[in-house]
Amino acid sequence: MDTRRVVRRERTSVSLIGVIGMSEGARARVARLMLTVMLVSMAAAVALLAGCGQRAGDRAGEDAANGAAAGEPVKIGAVLSLSGSLSGLGIPARQAIEVEVERINGEGGVNGRLVEVVFEDDASDEAKAVAATTRLIEQEDVLAVIGGSGTAQSMAMRTEIERAEVPQIALAGGSVVTDQLSPWVFQTPWPNRVVVPFTLRALQEAGVTRLALISESGGYGVDGQSVTEANVKRFGIEIVATEQFNRGDTVMTSQLTKIRAADPDAVLMWSAGAEAATIMKNNAALGAADPLPFYGAPGNARREFLEGSGEAAEGFMFAAGHILAPETYGEDTEAYNVATAFIERFTARWGVEPDIFAGHAYDALHITVEAARRVSGDLTPEALRDEIEATSGLVAIGGTFTFSATDHNGMSEDALTMYTIIDGEWIPAEKGR
Amino acid sequence: MGDVELLQFALAGLKSGAIYALVALGFTIVYAATGVINFAQGEFYMLGGMLSVWAYAGLGLPLPLAAVFGVAATALVGGLFELTAIRPRSDGDPLALIIITVGGSMVLSSFARHLFGPLEKALPAFSGTGTVSIFGAMLEIQSLWILGLTVMAVAGLWYLYNRTGLGRAMRACAVSRDAARLVGIDTRRIVTMSFVLAAALGALAGLAVTPLTQTAFNVGPSVGIKGFAAAILGGLGNPVAAVAGGITLGLLESMSIAFISSTYKDAISLLVLLAVLFWRPQGLFGRSSREKV
Numbered sequence: 001m002d003t004r005r006v007v008r009r010e011r012t013s014v015s016l017i018g019v020i021g022m023s024e025g026a027r028a029r030v031a032r033l034m035l036t037v038m039l040v041s042m043a044a045a046v047a048l049l050a051g052c053g054q055r056a057g058d059r060a061g062e063d064a065a066n067g068a069a070a071g072e073p074v075k076i077g078a079v080l081s082l083s084g085s086l087s088g089l090g091i092p093a094r095q096a097i098e099v100e101v102e103r104i105n106g107e108g109g110v111n112g113r114l115v116e117v118v119f120e121d122d123a124s125d126e127a128k129a130v131a132a133t134t135r136l137i138e139q140e141d142v143l144a145v146i147g148g149s150g151t152a153q154s155m156a157m158r159t160e161i162e163r164a165e166v167p168q169i170a171l172a173g174g175s176v177v178t179d180q181l182s183p184w185v186f187q188t189p190w191p192n193r194v195v196v197p198f199t200l201r202a203l204q205e206a207g208v209t210r211l212a213l214i215s216e217s218g219g220y221g222v223d224g225q226s227v228t229e230a231n232v233k234r235f236g237i238e239i240v241a242t243e244q245f246n247r248g249d250t251v252m253t254s255q256l257t258k259i260r261a262a263d264p265d266a267v268l269m270w271s272a273g274a275e276a277a278t279i280m281k282n283n284a285a286l287g288a289a290d291p292l293p294f295y296g297a298p299g300n301a302r303r304e305f306l307e308g309s310g311e312a313a314e315g316f317m318f319a320a321g322h323i324l325a326p327e328t329y330g331e332d333t334e335a336y337n338v339a340t341a342f343i344e345r346f347t348a349r350w351g352v353e354p355d356i357f358a359g360h361a362y363d364a365l366h367i368t369v370e371a372a373r374r375v376s377g378d379l380t381p382e383a384l385r386d387e388i389e390a391t392s393g394l395v396a397i398g399g400t401f402t403f404s405a406t407d408h409n410g411m412s413e414d415a416l417t418m419y420t421i422i423d424g425e426w427i428p429a430e431k432g433r
Numbered sequence: 434m435g436d437v438e439l440l441q442f443a444l445a446g447l448k449s450g451a452i453y454a455l456v457a458l459g460f461t462i463v464y465a466a467t468g469v470i471n472f473a474q475g476e477f478y479m480l481g482g483m484l485s486v487w488a489y490a491g492l493g494l495p496l497p498l499a500a501v502f503g504v505a506a507t508a509l510v511g512g513l514f515e516l517t518a519i520r521p522r523s524d525g526d527p528l529a530l531i532i533i534t535v536g537g538s539m540v541l542s543s544f545a546r547h548l549f550g551p552l553e554k555a556l557p558a559f560s561g562t563g564t565v566s567i568f569g570a571m572l573e574i575q576s577l578w579i580l581g582l583t584v585m586a587v588a589g590l591w592y593l594y595n596r597t598g599l600g601r602a603m604r605a606c607a608v609s610r611d612a613a614r615l616v617g618i619d620t621r622r623i624v625t626m627s628f629v630l631a632a633a634l635g636a637l638a639g640l641a642v643t644p645l646t647q648t649a650f651n652v653g654p655s656v657g658i659k660g661f662a663a664a665i666l667g668g669l670g671n672p673v674a675a676v677a678g679g680i681t682l683g684l685l686e687s688m689s690i691a692f693i694s695s696t697y698k699d700a701i702s703l704l705v706l707l708a709v710l711f712w713r714p715q716g717l718f719g720r721s722s723r724e725k726v
Contacts, residue, residue, distance in 0.1 A: 083551035084651055091551070217696065243695045248655030250452055250646050251683075253445035254690040261438050274553040278646045281562075285573040286441070288564040308555045308647040311562055 450683020475657020511632020668719015
C-alpha cells in the first residue's frame with residue numbers, strides 16, 4: 001500500500017546535510033525528531049528554571065539583617081520531607097524554620113553571627129535522606145542537621161551522622177530514634193513511648209478493654225504498633241486484632257471488616273500519611289449503623305487529614321501537643337506566651353496557624369541556636385553537641401526541654417492533650433474522655 | 434466467619450479489583466497496539482484525579498464538568514505523550530520505548546508536583562457521602578460509582594472493539610501490525626488512539642477513587658504496579674483478560690486479609706502471580722502466546 005512507510009523502517013542516520021537529499025518521508029521524520037528534541041529541551045529548561053528557583057529559596061537567613069553579621073554564618077542543615085507522602089510534616093517544618101531564622105537574625109543571630117539554614121528535600125525516601133545528609137555535611141559544612149521528618153528517614157541518616165560526628169535533631173516521633181540512644185542524635189517530638197501510655201490511659205478511662213490496631217507497614221506505624229503492644233497490659237487492655245496496610249493502598253475495607261469481626265471496643269490507628277483519610281472513610285461506611293470509636297496519634301494532626309476525611313472523622317480522638325489549642329498550656333504561663341508569640345509570627349507570614357510539625361521544627365532550631373550561643377570556645381559540631389545535651393528547662397512549643405546523657409528527648413506526658421474532631425475542627429477533648 | 438463478612442470481603446475485593454481492572458485495561462490496550470508496556474500508565478491515573486481536583490477547586494467548575502475535564506485533559510496528555518515521546522521512536526526497539534515510558538512517568542509526576550504542589554488533595558464524593566447496605570454488607574455510594582464506571586468502561590470498550598471501524602482497526606493491529614498496514618489501516622493513528630484511550634481509562638480510575646483516597650502527585654507508581662500485575666495475571670493484550678485479572682487480584686488481596694494476614698497480602702498476591710506465570714505464561718485468561726513485534 002504505502003511504500004514510504006516501508007522505507008521509513010530502515011534506520012536513517014541523521015545529519016543536517018543529509019536532510020536535503022532525503023525522501024519526503026524521511027525528511028518529515030527528521031523534522032518530527034527535531035521537534036521532539038526541541039520540546040524535550042524546552043521541558044528540561046522549564047524544569048531546570050523551576051529547580052533553580054527552588055535552589056535559590058533553599059536557604060533561609062542568607063541576606064537577612066546585614067548589620068548583625070560578623071564572621072562566618074552559623075550553618076545548620078535541614079533534611080525535610082518537602083514532597084512525597086510525608087510532605088504534610090516537612091512543609092510546615094520548613095515554614096517554621098524560615099520564620100524563626102528571620103527573627104533570630106533580626107535579634108543579632110548567634111553572638112553576632114548570622115544563622116543560615118540549608119534545606120534539603122528527601123522526598124519521603126530513606127536513601128535520599130542519607131544522600132542529603134552527606135551533601136550537607138561534606139559540601140555545606142553544616143554544624144548540625146535538623147530532620148528527617150519521618151522515623152525511617154531519621155534512622156537511615158544516623159550512620160552518616162555518626163560517621164561525620166555532627167549532631168542531629170530528628171523531627172520524627174518514632175520511639176526508636178532515642179530508644180536506641182546515640183550520643184549524636186536528639187529528638188523533639190513526643191516519642192511513642194510517651195504518646196502510647198498517654199493514649200492508653202485515655203482509652204482506659206473511656207472503658208475500652210478490647211482494642212484493635214491498624215498500622216502502616218512503614219517506620220511510624222511499626223513503631224507505634226510495637227510500643228502499643230508492649231504497654232497495653234498495664235492498662236488492662238487486650239489487643240484483639242492487628243491489621244496492617246501499605247503506603248498507596250486505595251481500599252482499607254478488608255482490614256476494617258476483619259477488625260469489626262473481632263468485636264473491639266475501639267480502634268487505634270498508626271498512620272501519619274494520606275491513607276489515614278481513606279481508613280476513616282471506609283470505616284464510616286462500614287459503621288454507618290454501628291459506629292466504632294477511632295483513636296489516632298499526633299501524626300494525624302494534619303489539616304489534609306481533616307479535609308480528606310470530612311464527616312468521616314467526626315469524633316476521632318488523638319493525642320497531640322498543646323499548640324493546637326494554646327489555652328491548654330495554661331493561660332499566662334511562659335509556655336503560653338512563647339507559643340502565642342510564635343503562632344502570631346507564623347500566621348502573619350504564612351496565613352495559616354502552625355501545627356505540631358511546625359512546632360517540632362521550632363523546637364529543634366531553638367535548641368540548636370541556644371546551644372550554639374552557649375558555646376564559649378570554637379563553635380564545632382562536637383562543642384555544639386555537648387551544649388545541646390546540656391539543654392535544661394528550655395520552654396518551647398512541644399514542651400519544656402531538658403536533655404541528659406541518657407535522655408535525648410526529655411518529653412513527658414504533661415506535654416500532651418487529648419483532642420477530638422467536632423464539626424471538622426480539632427478541639428481539646430473533655431477531661432475524662 | 435459469617436456470610437455477611439464474607440460478602441463484605443468480596444465487595445472490598447471487587448472495589449479494589451475494579452480500580453486495578455481500569456488501570457490494567459490501559460496497559461493491555463497500549464500493549465496490543467505497540468507490543469510495549471507503558472510504565473506511564475500509573476501517571477494517567479494520578480493525572481485523572483489531580484486535573485479533576487484542579488478544575489473543581491482551582492477553576493471552580495461544577496463537579497461533573499470538572500470530572501469530564503479531568504478525563505478529557507488526561508486523554509489529551511496521553512495523546513501528546515505518544516506524539517512527542519513514542520512516535521519519534523515508533524520503529525525503534527521495544528526496550529527503548531519501555532525506557533521512554535519510564536522516563537515519561539517521571540516527567541509527568543514531576544510536572545504535577547511543580548504545578549499542583551506536594552500535598553494530597555481531596556475531592557467530594559460524586560453523590561454524597563452516604564452508604565448502602567447490600568444484604569448487610571456496607572459500601573460507600575462512591576464505591577458504586579467506581580464499580581458502575583468500570584462496567585460502563587468495559588461496555589464502551591466492547592462496543593468500540595466490535596461495532597466501530599476504529600475498534601476493528603485496533604483489533605487488527607493487535608493481531609498483526611504489518612498485516613493491518615497492508616490492508617490500509619493507518620497504524621500510527623491507531624497507536625496514538627490507543628494511548629488516548631489508555632490515558633482516559635487510567636484517568637477514570639483515578640477520578641473515581643479520589644473522593645475516597647485523596648490524590649497526590651506521587652500516587653501513580655503504586656497503582657501502576659498493581660494494574661500491571663493485574664494485566665499480567667489476566668493475560669496481556671486481551672481486554673477481557675485485563676478486567677478478569679484486575680478483579681481476581683482485588684479478590685485475592687481481600688481474601689488474603691480475611692483468611693491469612695494483612696501484613697502479607699501483597700506478598701501473597703505476588704506469589705500467586707508467579708505461580709500463575711509458571712503454569713500459564715500467557716496469563717489466566719489469555720490465549721496462548723504468540724510472537725509479538
